[in-house]
Amino acid sequence: MDRLLEEKFFKLLMLLSLAIVVGSLFMVVTVIVWKGAPVMTISMLTQTSKGGYYLGGTEGGILNAIVGSLYLGFGSMFLALMISLPAALALQKDYIGRTKAAYYIRLSLDILWGIPSIVYGAFGFIVMLYFGVKASLLGGIIVLTLLQMPIMIRAMDEVIRLVPQELKEASYTLGATKLETTAAVVVRQALPGILTAVLLGFGRGIGDAASILLTVNYTDNLPGSLLDSAASLPLAVFFLLSMPSPEVQQRAYASALVLLIIVLALSITSRYLSRRFMKNIIR
């Protein structure tokens, strides 16, 4: 009887934890939709902000922040992916994975993962000052890339390590080289996990405010080139929420809602893609 009671108690406890998770997520989404949806108009999405964000202007929309964030988010995701995938593949047992160096690389990546983004921002700022570059889209993309790389590499590394050794052996016994095996078998088998890693990095990149505060700054205008300053959704939330007027604050919630929708859309797309790729995966 005691054990049955215990069983029930712990089951309840687990369900309670789940309820807290789902409940708080639901509340976050509800508040943002409730506050942001009423001001979500076509002009909000198609016009740039007018009247100066720092003056609390309520004219125009948040197009400048949406465009800026898409540039920053996808630009840095793409750049980080280009560097992270080869790096994660190099950490395989077949390349340098067995060495002491790989152990220390993993350790330093784990530490980098935990470094607050404002520190990346401060670092980027100092480097840009040194080279005499002003706050720009390019600087932001590079800093966000640095921010995402440890996440992507470690997340990819974990899934790549899960690729069964027998699969690689099957490829090697057919006379394949390491590169052929990696490209045709390892990447294919680990693809859903690699997509998840990319998404993790993207989520962190597009949602980060602190690192781009100093490196990209904020503006009402659309960026004309990579060397221009640009607006971004997280910073729009930050600046607009700090204004006293409720009308301006509502625009902050609209920005948060757009940010949420972008992340959600990418998440659903990657789910769909990975299900298509999953077809051939060996379980």
Added chain:
Amino acid sequence: MKSHISIRNVNAFYSDHQALKGITVEIPEKQITAIIGPSGCGKSTLLKCFNRLIDLTDGARVSGKIIVDDMDVLNHSIDITDVRRRMGLLPQKPNPLPMSIYDNVAYGPRIHGIKDKKKLDQMVEKYLKIAGLWDEVKDRLKSPASKLSIGQQQRLCLARGLAVEPEIILCDEPTSALDPVSSQHIEQQLLKLKNDYTIVIVTHNIHQAIRLADYVIHLYLGELVEHGPANEVFENPREERTRSYINGTLFTDLGIDKEVNLKGNACPYNFVYAKQALHELSKGKVLKLIVDDPLAVTEVPRGMEADGHEVLSVKQINRTDWEILICKQS
């Protein structure tokens, strides 16, 4: 008898453990050679030396020479991908690649430079037919290989291995994960293939060795005990150990008289408990021991043999546990 693979004084080590001890033997061309012996005796290790798959194991070292077509496989300056292409491997557990049935077979030819779609189509069909799988899959070549049954997967692996046009087929207990019907299927394919290929099969199934082999190599605890034509070895083994292995394996099919679980016991206690258990049995009865101490895997059988008992088999049953079968003699 023409030799195809010439093994000269091959030693293999995993860290400190010596898995192969000075093996010297010739493997005949276009025949089926069975490597028999209890699990843990080095059979699979020897096979892995042929295509140097052993390189992928942490802390593994190999010395000696393995000559195939005037080329020393163990020489690290040769092109290992070429050596591996000449030797197809049929693994213990089927391991289809994460792609379609068609791509699994076409994978090998593609990496060796065949790009022509028509040629690839022909090769896929040809080798799926040889492996006896074509009729079952010809309508769904684009579907994932993982959707096939395990027996079909193993035949797919055979077709995939043959598609790189090897001269030698290595089989590492190719039927141990299969049901009896699928096993029979694989055995029949191997018998057909021996006219064109040199086949080396590792097996702990003595019946399978009797059914398939033309030539037999018996390994025990890393040593070469006996080798020779199959009929001689099976009917009239020169070595006592071969005789008892063959008889013992046939004998254990009759049943186990007592089972003792020695997991969690270290040497020498597991040996003492095993002796006590054996004491209660009469002569000719079979005792099954389960051990998880790596030292016990070699030391218990040695001790039992020193006491005059007969060790029938030593077999790894999962990641940590080993099964030792002992027949009481004195």
